[in-house]
Amino acid sequence: MSEEATRDRFGQALLQLAREDKNVVAMDCDLGRSTRSFHITEADESRFLEMGISEQDMISTAAGMAHEGKIVFVNTFAVFATGRCFDQIRQQLSLARLNVKVCGSSAGLTQGPDGATHQSVLDVSLMRSLPNMVVIVPADGPQTEAAVRAAYDHQGPVYLRLSRYDRKNVYEEGYSHDIYKAVELREGKDAAIVVCGPILDHALDAAELLARGGVSAGVINIPVVKPLDRESVIKAAEKYCVLVVVEEHSVYGGLGSAVAEVVAEMKRTDKAIVAREGIKDDFGESGTADDLLNKHELDAEGIAKKVMRNI
Amino acid sequence: MSMEEKQLAVLEAKAKEIRFELLQMFGSGKYHHFGGSLSCVEIVTALYFYKMNYSFENRDSPTRDRFIMSKGHSVPTQYVILSMLGFFPPEELRTIKQLGSILQGHPDINKTPGIEAPTGSLGQGLSYANGIALAARLDGNDFNIYVVMGDGELQSGQVWEAAMTTSHYRLNNMRVIIDLNGYQSQGCVEESLAIEPLEEKWRSFGWRAARINGHDISEVCRALDETDNRGEPCVIIAETVKGKGISAIEGTFRGHNYALTEDEYIDACDELAIPDGEQE
Numbered sequence: 001m002s003e004e005a006t007r008d009r010f011g012q013a014l015l016q017l018a019r020e021d022k023n024v025v026a027m028d029c030d031l032g033r034s035t036r037s038f039h040i041t042e043a044d045e046s047r048f049l050e051m052g053i054s055e056q057d058m059i060s061t062a063a064g065m066a067h068e069g070k071i072v073f074v075n076t077f078a079v080f081a082t083g084r085c086f087d088q089i090r091q092q093l094s095l096a097r098l099n100v101k102v103c104g105s106s107a108g109l110t111q112g113p114d115g116a117t118h119q120s121v122l123d124v125s126l127m128r129s130l131p132n133m134v135v136i137v138p139a140d141g142p143q144t145e146a147a148v149r150a151a152y153d154h155q156g157p158v159y160l161r162l163s164r165y166d167r168k169n170v171y172e173e174g175y176s177h178d179i180y181k182a183v184e185l186r187e188g189k190d191a192a193i194v195v196c197g198p199i200l201d202h203a204l205d206a207a208e209l210l211a212r213g214g215v216s217a218g219v220i221n222i223p224v225v226k227p228l229d230r231e232s233v234i235k236a237a238e239k240y241c242v243l244v245v246v247e248e249h250s251v252y253g254g255l256g257s258a259v260a261e262v263v264a265e266m267k268r269t270d271k272a273i274v275a276r277e278g279i280k281d282d283f284g285e286s287g288t289a290d291d292l293l294n295k296h297e298l299d300a301e302g303i304a305k306k307v308m309r310n311i
Numbered sequence: 312m313s314m315e316e317k318q319l320a321v322l323e324a325k326a327k328e329i330r331f332e333l334l335q336m337f338g339s340g341k342y343h344h345f346g347g348s349l350s351c352v353e354i355v356t357a358l359y360f361y362k363m364n365y366s367f368e369n370r371d372s373p374t375r376d377r378f379i380m381s382k383g384h385s386v387p388t389q390y391v392i393l394s395m396l397g398f399f400p401p402e403e404l405r406t407i408k409q410l411g412s413i414l415q416g417h418p419d420i421n422k423t424p425g426i427e428a429p430t431g432s433l434g435q436g437l438s439y440a441n442g443i444a445l446a447a448r449l450d451g452n453d454f455n456i457y458v459v460m461g462d463g464e465l466q467s468g469q470v471w472e473a474a475m476t477t478s479h480y481r482l483n484n485m486r487v488i489i490d491l492n493g494y495q496s497q498g499c500v501e502e503s504l505a506i507e508p509l510e511e512k513w514r515s516f517g518w519r520a521a522r523i524n525g526h527d528i529s530e531v532c533r534a535l536d537e538t539d540n541r542g543e544p545c546v547i548i549a550e551t552v553k554g555k556g557i558s559a560i561e562g563t564f565r566g567h568n569y570a571l572t573e574d575e576y577i578d579a580c581d582e583l584a585i586p587d588g589e590q591e
Binding site: 072 | 440
């Protein structure tokens with residue numbers, strides 16, 4: 001099966017939207033060929049705006065365009081897209097509810113060799129804290145295509161977390177689920193792995209490894225971290241004894257926190273324990289994507305180990 | 312009186328009325344951004360009542376001129392003017408910064424009719440204005456965008472990112488007016504973090520620059536007219552006095568965010584009162 005990174009499908013989906021709607025615009029901070037936002041020029045060169053290395057200016061400029069009816073996809077590496085211009089996103093997108101889609105590329109540890117300065121492991125936490133912000137972390141090509149469409153359809157700010165990590169696709173083409181709903185891809189009895197992003201593929205392999213060892217683990221994919229599909233999380237917490245939430249992100253403020261918050265507030269005592277498994281209050285470092293996932297136990301074997309430790 | 316003199320007299324009367332309304336809105340014993348609101352009165356008056364193609368009636372026209380209060384803490388001056396233009400009843404002015412008011416401490420595009428730019432956290436207005444200009448270019452619309460900026464605000468790096476973007480994209484319908492009142496929250500701008508020489512800075516970023524007296528409304532109008540059809544972005548550096556009109560705080564930084572005592576308020580009412588003969 002062919003492999004692709006979510007950024008690749010993002011670029012294609014953006015181009016498709018630009019062909020359909022002349023109000024779709026893309027901006028980038030000197031990374032358009034990496035983030036794939038540059039693809040939009042195949043539809044219309046005038047709707048790609050190179051903003052130079054000035055993320056704050058990019059966000060505020062996008063806000064102004066959105067005020068005039070444009071649907072603006074702003075692009076750069078996730079670490080800069082969310083951190084360097086957090087205040088502009090807070091004041092001019094989140095508070096003002098303007099229709100800008102912040103696309104954070106090369107997110108997570110799998111950014112790889114550039115190291116901690118360029119790896120984004122706090123972005124979901126930052127964006128999830130903002131009122132009016134939708135946060136989507138697609139796992140593969142088909143889900144990314146649906147995510148880009150959902151971002152376009154939503155009137156208001158969206159954070160779209162994208163990756164450069166090549167994985168084989170999990171979903172069929174023409175993603176048939178509601179992007180805002182959790183998908184239970186595999187049922188289990190002993191625990192469920194709850195996951196977002198491209199390590200979904202590893203979570204499924206982990207469940208397979210566990211099955212060989214006699215442990216029955218389910219896999220639940222939650223692509224939209226905010227607004228969280230609370231209903232599915234509650235159902236999962238009633239069905240399973242343990243929810244092991246794995247993400248390529250800090251254990252503070254990401255999907256693990258979001259799930260834990262919902263389960264903690266459930267008014268019953270017989271509910272799942274939530275284990276937040278990700279990057280433990282740390283930064284990344286240089287290394288290959290696979291080595292880094294291995295070190296942080298976010299590859300198939302690592303995720304299987306995490307499940308074994310929690311059941 | 313010639314037509315020009317008549318027009319000027321009307322504008323001067325408007326400015327007086329706006330200062331008086333600002334004082335009534337602020338009252339005594341409550342903290343408000345007196346200094347910057349009072350220093351930009353002539354600038355904002357000239358824009359709304361002389362220069363801009365903007366009214367309540369054409370508020371949704373895609374070709375209306377746009378106004379951006381980048382120094383968002385001075386939005387009370389804009390509130391007074393918007394109420395005069397019919398965007399909301401003047402009684403609303405008394406509710407400023409109260410819980411549930413449509414008039415927030417800083418501009419809110421979703422709560423206040425006529426406010427078009429979310430600012431307050433400084434340095435973001437020109438970028439936002441550039442976005443409006445870029446969208447207008449894509450849509451084939453032609454109008455001017457007027458951005459009022461503070462002098463302290465120029466210490467923000469994003470202002471200069473935006474100044475580069477304006478000239479790079481040749482957004483020649485961009486007009487910035489700097490309310491150079493000389494003071495920021497904690498002291499004198501030049502002592503806090505020097506921003507001068509301003510003309511050289513802006514010119515080197517590809518802008519046409521002029522310096523005027525920002526309280527002489529005829530000079531403000533003339534400077535705005537001189538930016539017409541220039542084929543380049545223009546900045547007007549308007550020298551003003553912080554807290555202009557209220558001697559208790561005039562020309563000081565302490566009036567930046569200040570609560571007038573009852574006595575100061577009474578004195579200010581006398582200072583800003585409009586003589587009977589001059590009332591409309």
